[in-house]
Amino acid sequence: MTTYKKDVQNNECPYCKGDGYFQLRLGGSETCACCSGSGRK
Ligand SMILES: [Zn+2]
Numbered sequence: 001m002t003t004y005k006k007d008v009q010n011n012e013c014p015y016c017k018g019d020g021y022f023q024l025r026l027g028g029s030e031t032c033a034c035c036s037g038s039g040r041k
Helices: none
Strands: 021-023 029-031
Touching: none
Parallel strands: none
Antiparallel strands: 021 029
């Protein structure tokens, strides 16, 4: 397969994938410190 490249959205935070928060394993969510919850860089 040669379709390796993905179209990565430029301003999307790679840490939380644009969600702005993380899902915690034990439940609930935590604001992403990388983008301060905005989901963008
Ligand atoms: Zn983030």
